Amino acid sequence: MIRWLQRTWAVLIKEFIQMRRDRLTFAMLIGIPIVQLTLFGYAINTDPKNLPAAVHIIEESRFSRTLLSALRNTGYFEFTHIVTTEAEGAKLLKEGTVAFVVTVPAGFERRLLRGEAPQILIEADASDPSAASNALAAIAQLPATVFARDLSEAGASPVATVPVDAVIHRSFNPEGISAYNIVPGLLGVILTMTMVLITALAVTREIERGTMENLLAMPITPGQVMMGKIIPYIFVGYIQVMVILIAARFLFHVPMIGSLTLLSGVLALFIAVNLAVGFTISTLARNQLQAMQMTFFFFLPSILLSGFMFPFRGMPVWAQYIGEALPLTHFLRLVRGILLKGAGPLETAPHVWPLLLMLTLVTLLAMNRYRRTLD
Amino acid sequence: MTALAIDVRGLTKSFGPTRAVSDVAIAMPKGQVWGFLGPNGSGKTTTLRMLCGLLKPDAGEGTCLGYDILADSARIKREVGYMTQKFSFWEDLSIRENLEFVARAYSLGRMNQRVDEAIERLGLGHRQRQLAGALSGGWKQRLALAACILHEPKLLLLDEPTAGVDPQARRDFWDQIHHLSAEGLTVLVSTHYMDEAERCDRIVYIAYGNVVARGTVQEVITSSGLETWIVEGEGVRQLLTELSGKPGIDHVAYFGAVLHVSGRDAAALERAIATFRALPGFTWTKTRPSLEDVFIDLMQRQGADKR
Numbered sequence: 001m002i003r004w005l006q007r008t009w010a011v012l013i014k015e016f017i018q019m020r021r022d023r024l025t026f027a028m029l030i031g032i033p034i035v036q037l038t039l040f041g042y043a044i045n046t047d048p049k050n051l052p053a054a055v056h057i058i059e060e061s062r063f064s065r066t067l068l069s070a071l072r073n074t075g076y077f078e079f080t081h082i083v084t085t086e087a088e089g090a091k092l093l094k095e096g097t098v099a100f101v102v103t104v105p106a107g108f109e110r111r112l113l114r115g116e117a118p119q120i121l122i123e124a125d126a127s128d129p130s131a132a133s134n135a136l137a138a139i140a141q142l143p144a145t146v147f148a149r150d151l152s153e154a155g156a157s158p159v160a161t162v163p164v165d166a167v168i169h170r171s172f173n174p175e176g177i178s179a180y181n182i183v184p185g186l187l188g189v190i191l192t193m194t195m196v197l198i199t200a201l202a203v204t205r206e207i208e209r210g211t212m213e214n215l216l217a218m219p220i221t222p223g224q225v226m227m228g229k230i231i232p233y234i235f236v237g238y239i240q241v242m243v244i245l246i247a248a249r250f251l252f253h254v255p256m257i258g259s260l261t262l263l264s265g266v267l268a269l270f271i272a273v274n275l276a277v278g279f280t281i282s283t284l285a286r287n288q289l290q291a292m293q294m295t296f297f298f299f300l301p302s303i304l305l306s307g308f309m310f311p312f313r314g315m316p317v318w319a320q321y322i323g324e325a326l327p328l329t330h331f332l333r334l335v336r337g338i339l340l341k342g343a344g345p346l347e348t349a350p351h352v353w354p355l356l357l358m359l360t361l362v363t364l365l366a367m368n369r370y371r372r373t374l375d
Numbered sequence: 376m377t378a379l380a381i382d383v384r385g386l387t388k389s390f391g392p393t394r395a396v397s398d399v400a401i402a403m404p405k406g407q408v409w410g411f412l413g414p415n416g417s418g419k420t421t422t423l424r425m426l427c428g429l430l431k432p433d434a435g436e437g438t439c440l441g442y443d444i445l446a447d448s449a450r451i452k453r454e455v456g457y458m459t460q461k462f463s464f465w466e467d468l469s470i471r472e473n474l475e476f477v478a479r480a481y482s483l484g485r486m487n488q489r490v491d492e493a494i495e496r497l498g499l500g501h502r503q504r505q506l507a508g509a510l511s512g513g514w515k516q517r518l519a520l521a522a523c524i525l526h527e528p529k530l531l532l533l534d535e536p537t538a539g540v541d542p543q544a545r546r547d548f549w550d551q552i553h554h555l556s557a558e559g560l561t562v563l564v565s566t567h568y569m570d571e572a573e574r575c576d577r578i579v580y581i582a583y584g585n586v587v588a589r590g591t592v593q594e595v596i597t598s599s600g601l602e603t604w605i606v607e608g609e610g611v612r613q614l615l616t617e618l619s620g621k622p623g624i625d626h627v628a629y630f631g632a633v634l635h636v637s638g639r640d641a642a643a644l645e646r647a648i649a650t651f652r653a654l655p656g657f658t659w660t661k662t663r664p665s666l667e668d669v670f671i672d673l674m675q676r677q678g679a680d681k682r
Contacts, residue, residue, distance in 0.1 A: 003482040010479030014468065021467045021506075214463035216429055218480045219452045 007220050011228020015202065019232055029198070029236050033190045033243045037183070037251070051135055051313050053100040054081035054092050061109035062150055067120065070146045071102065076135035089123070093171060095347050096333050099125045099132060099313065112147060117165045126170035127340040128181045131311035139166045172340045180255065183248040184339050185308045187241060188331040191267075192274055192302050193295075195237055199278030200291040202229050208287050222370035226363075230275040237271040238264075248339075258338035262345060266338065269355050270331045276362040277327070283369035302328040330354050380405045380530050380561035381426060383437030383444060388421050388430060395421040397584040399435075403563065403577075405529075408556045410575035411565040414674055418584040419565040420460055423532045426563075427457045440529055453481065456528035460535045462515045466508025470499055470518055473507055474525060481526040493521045513544035520551065524560075531555070533564040537571065549574055569667045580670070582677040588669075596669050601625075602641045603664035604648060606634040608657035623647035626671055637668050 019026060053071075057064050071077045081098055083089045089101035103121040111118035122139060124132045203225075206212040215225065241264075248254040277298060285291035303309055305319055306328040312320065323329045330351040337343035337351075381403040388396045396418040403409055411419050424430040426439050428448025436443075442450045464473045474493055478486040494503050497517045502510070507518060516536060523531065533552075537545045549571065552562055564575070572578050573592050580588040580595070588595050606614060611634050618627045618636055623643030628635045638644035652659050664672075 006482045007480055010476055013479070014465065014472075014476045017472055018465065018467050209466070210459070210461045210463045211465055212463075213429065213459050213461075217427055217452060217455075217457045217459075218477070219449060219482075220480050 004221075004224065007224040008227045008231075011220065011225055012231055015229055015232045019236075025198075029194055030239065030243065032194055033186075033240045034247070036190055037186060037244065037247050049075045049314070050078040051076055051099040051131065052080040052097065053077045053102055054083050054089050054098045055079050056083045056086065056089050056101060056103040058104060058106045059108060063109050063112055063147060064104045066147060066150050067104065068102075070142055071139070074135070074138040074142075076138050077102075091347075093123060093125050094337070094341050094343055095350060096125065096337060100135065113151070119165045119167050121167050121169065123169045123171055125172060125341075127172040127336050128307075128311055129170075131313060132170070136168055136170075139168070142166070180252075180340060181336065183244070183252045183254050184335040185332050187244045187248075187335055188270065188306075188328050189303060189308055190240060190244065191237055191271060191331075192328050193299055194240065195233060195271055195274035196278040196281065196298060197292065197295045198233055198236070199229060199275045200281040200285065200295050201288055202233075203279060203282030204285050204288045204291040216371075222367050226279055226366060226370070230272070230279065233275055234268065234271050237275075238267070241267055254339065256339050257342035259344070262348065263335065263338045266331070266334045266348065266352065266355075269352065269359065270327060270334075273327045273355055273359045273362065276359055276366055280362055280366040280369060283366055283371070302326050305329070307332050324354070327355055327358055378404055379438075380407075381437075381439055381563065383426070383439070384435060386422060386425055386435035386437070387433050388418075388425060389433055394584055396425070396432075396581075399581065399584070399586055401563075401579060401586075403561065405561050406556065406559055407576040408552060408562045408564070408574070410572045410578040411563055411581065412567070412572055412578055412670065413565075413581040414677075417581050419581060420534055422581070423457070423534050423563070423565065426451075427455045427532055428452055429457070453526070454529050456523035456526070456531045458519050458523045458531070458533045458536050460538070462507075462519060464507050464515075464519060464522060467506060469504050469506055470494070470510075471503040473518065474522055477522045477525050483526055489525060493525050497521045512539050513541060516540050516544065516548065520548070524555065529559075529561065531560055531562045531564075533562065535565050535567065537566065537568065545571070569665070569670070572666055580673060582673065587673055587677065592666055596664055596666060599664065599669045599672060600639050601637050601664040601669055601672055602639070602644050603635055603637040603662055603668050604644070605660045605662050606636060606657050607632075607660070611657060614651065614654075614657070618648070618651065621647045626668075626675055628668070628671060630667065635665070635668055637664055637672060639672075 055068060068079060072079065077100065079102075081092055083092065083101070086103075089103070092098045093101055101123040103123070105119060105121070108118045108120070122136070124136055126132045206215060245256075249256065278295070281291055281294045281298070285294055301322060305315065305323040306312070306326050307323065308328065312323060312329065315323065333351045334343075334348055337347060341347075379402055381401050384400045386396055386399040387394070399418070399422055401422075411423070413419050421430060425432045425435075426444065428444065428451050432444070436445065438444065439451050440454050442454075444451065465476070468476065471490060471494065474490045475486060478489055483489055494500055497520070499514070499517060499521065502514065507515065510518065520536065523533075537548055540548070545568070552564070553574070556562055564571070566572060575592075577591055578589065578595060579586055588598065590598065612629050614634060615627050615629055618624055618634075623638050623640060624636060624647050625638045627637075636644070636648060638647070648659070651657075
């Protein structure tokens with residue numbers, strides 16, 4: 001055991017010294033987050049449809065059914081959950097399972113028949129404002145005539161004014177500021193890019209420079225090389241995180257509601273997954289150029305399909321499946337959940353286990369692929 | 376424990392369609408210094424790599440320091456020092472940092488003391504903070520040797536350690552090797568230099584993956600059955616083209632300011648040179664062929680480089 005640690009330590013010290021000597025790369029590692037933050041500060045708006053919504057109907061009536069179908073007909077809402085308590089709806093919203101909770105209050109039918117405009121409550125997950133805004137706009141434009149048929153069948157006279165008063169709560173990001181969504185997302189994007197690339201190159205460089213032959217001739221095992229190469233970059237990852245979080249707090253004033261301890265735990269896991277991916281790439285690539293290309297092959301879908309650039313729910317189902325297989329997708333939900341929604345350990349669990357699973361699988365693959373001989 | 380440091384039979388290795396090493400057997404006693412010779416691409420490096428567990432042989436069996444080369448490569452790695460053909464230490468680490476890495480990698484105790492000793496022994500003291508990448512060929516080679524023996528291996532495998540190194544550094548290097556050998560280390564060293572081959576207890580000559588000659592230098596020369604005449608005199612180089620290709624003459628080479636004319640059939644050789652011996656101004660002496668004559672002969676008999 002002591003020897004195991006000693007050999008890992010040997011690789012680790014070597015990596016630290018090499019990292020220190022390679023000033024340009026080190027400067028890039030710190031510079032990339034700053035440059036990207038300034039570049040992507042504000043961004044992207046799209047129009048996703050069929051967003052999952054929960055419905056909380058306190059008093060069932062023909063009017064509530066009509067209202068739901070009217071909402072469905074806007075194309076933005078897909079009612080996936082029926083809840084019976086307010087807390088249940090709030091939980092779904094916090095987990096990110098649904099984007100909206102629509103509450104139809106008691107006395108809805110009665111007030112409508114009386115010709116008053118009854119209220120309905122729409123709570124929206126505005127942590128991703130671009131995803132929510134169009135849907136919310138659609139509600140305001142519900143046609144005045146929605147309930148016309150129901151009303152005449154019920155023997156009441158149709159009202160000329162707006163039939164319902166939709167009360168909209170934008171949860172988690174009430175002002176709908178894009179940066180709140182983009183900046184935490186950038187944390188994940190930057191970590192993905194630098195962590196994967198740097199480990200992919202770290203091992204490939206040994207092969208390219210011929211030092212691998214030496215490393216293999218020594219009694220160092222793949223696990224020791226992997227640990228020794230990954231740990232120094234976890235430190236680098238945390239430096240990047242600090243840079244981004246400081247910028248998020250003081251430049252973009254992103255709220256940080258959740259626990260930073262929980263966030264750093266989640267970060268450690270996410271960084272480890274990315275480093276393992278990088279290590280796997282390095283066992284497949286023959287030279288640094290190939291490693292670079294493979295990194296970008298991994299990086300592009302991570303940016304496009306994870307929900308960073310475009311709202312996840314706006315993508316077709318098959319693309320969502322690919323997205324689910326990317327570490328960044330889960331990390332984005334985690335970091336937005338923790339920072340913007342104040343998600344606790346319980347709410348983060350559904351996205352932590354996929355990351356753990358990926359870490360295990362990728363590590364196994366890397367260890368299996370790492371060549372103990374020059375064959 | 377066996378008295379053989381290396382005892383392998385039938386070692387075979389192919390890379391795709393190319394057979395790099397075929398049916399090589401080596402039985403090398405402990406404490407000796409053996410030279411491993413052969414033209415470029417003859418399979419020397421591949422054989423050395425198979426011995427220290429860097430490559431898995433396709434066929435063959437045997438032991439290295441008493442450990443099975445197929446099953447025990449982890450133990451072999453701990454007790455063998457392997458010096459690669461190309462400098463393979465970290466150029467962005469200093470001499471000292473490289474040695475410290477090796478010490479940690481082999482889990483050696485007394486790290487600082489050992490590294491100090493190694494630096495002292497090789498006379499690298501004043502350069503220990505210098506980056507390995509900034510060293511000249513000779514110093515790189517010294518560093519590589521220091522790193523290879525840091526864990527006190529029982530067997531040293533050196534792959535063309537003196538390629539591209541000046542004569543003084545080569546001589547110093549060989550003094551080191553003999554010094555280490557006197558301490559009981561077994562050394563197998565591949566080389567292209569004849570003077571280095573002559574410093575070895577025995578030599579193994581490999582061509583196109585097959586061992587074609589082995590023994591002491593004298594044995595190899597004698598068993599070649601070669602006859603050599605030395606021609607001296609002003610302008611002797613002009614004879615080279617005229618003599619080449621004559622029946623009975625296997626090869627002619629000009630080195631050491633004299634012409635070496637060799638053939639395997641003594642009588643045919645004498646007939647071929649008879650007319651030339653009558654030419655004035657040249658002295659013809661019959662002599663023992665040098666190792667170089669023998670190697671050139673071996674190389675020519677094996678045909679051109681097949682790779």
